[in-house]
Amino acid sequence: MASLVSPSSLSVRLGENYGRRGGRAAALCVSQAGFSINSKDCSSSSFEAELKSVLSQRDILTARGINMPSSRPDNRLKIFSGTANLPLAKEIACYMGLELGKICIKRFADGEIYVQLQESVRGSEVFLVQPTCPPANENLMELLVMIDACRRASAKTITAVIPYFGYARADRKTQGRESIAAKLVANLLTEAGANRVLACDLHSGQALGYFDIPVDHVYGQPVILDYLASKMISADDFVVVSPDVGGVARARAFAKKLSDAPLAIVDKRRQSHNVSEVMNLIGDVNGKIAVVVDDMIDTAGTIANGAALLRQEGARAVYACCTHGVFSPPAIERLSGGLFEEVIITNTIPVKESFKELTILSVANLLGETIWRVYGDSSTGFESHLGLGID
Helix, strand or coil, rough: CCCCCCHHHHHHHHHHHHHHHHHHHHHHHHHHHHCCCCCCCCCCHHHHHHHHHHHHHHHHHHCCCCCCCCCCCCHEEEEEEEECHHHHHHHHHHHHHHCCCCHHHHHCCCCCCCECCCCCCCCEEEEEEEECCCHHHHHHHHHHHHHHHHHHCCCCCCEECCCCCCCCCCCHHHCCCCHHHHHHHHHHHHHCCCCCCEEECCCCCHHHHHHHCCEEEEEEEHHHHHHHHHHHHHHHHHEECCCCHHHHHHHHHHHHHHHCEEEEEEEEEEEECEEEEEEECCCCCCCCCCEEEEEEEEEHHHHHHHHHHHEEECEEEEEEEEEECCCCCHHHHHCCCCCCCCEEEECCCCCCCCCCEEEEEEEEHHHHHHHHHHHHHCCCCCCHCCCHECC
């Protein structure tokens, strides 16, 4: 009597036809459809014939509401990394069960960037992982040249995966005769040939409107929230703090997910770029564990001044949480000066110098899952996956 082969055993064989991820999906489809396959002799040619017969019945599978993957989908998905954050790109590829594409990136003696893809991308959906972190101009130009190389190699689509989007703070005019560099960079990416952008925690939501191509915006908050939950601190002890008025919406959303913790706001007056002065505190932090939430830490002037004020107001511990650790000097000195119990960031930007208070969390799974959904044309925001923090 014929018996149903388990999806795990089927996926090994189906992987030869549908790739690693496609093999698992196809095996589950066959199992869900209720087909019986003789597995008495898994090495026999009869098994292959029976399996082929089942897979050929796509009209029956479709009628039962089961979508079979197309042949070898993984071959059409290519992931390449620039030089800005290779470890993160490797983690993303590992999560997805893929290998990073082969690419040659080098500098000429005069500093010009040379890029050559060392494998075919014709007809492929290409994802280029490259944050435009310091040195911002070098990494941005490298990304543009990578996009151009893929376009000229006849890639079907090109998605720029930008874990940290440099120039995002130049998103509006605050004084006369200023540039809006965020819009300029968006235009450069589009003109270079990018079809889509995947970004993580943009400085402001309005930057999404600067692009004339689709943008998938993901948030690093779920990664940080999961880490805080693992510390087993009572929710009643937390108070979420916004380091400035502009970050109130971000802090409020964070507080709501952190067991609806109370909110406090640091009022500051910025005298010039990268220089800030704390004025006063709105809210009560006395005897509480203050969690300061921001999208990035650059020179750490804002967050350090805020932490000093929180200590003065009676906070028993201060945690700094942000997605992007830019850490321009003298950030390390300010963050390691004893004001913070812990500084929690993600690995969107590689950290060159560590210190004992620093904790780095990975967003590789978050970005990898988003890439799969973009590639599979599936929703990145339906209810069962809201925890991923994807728009």
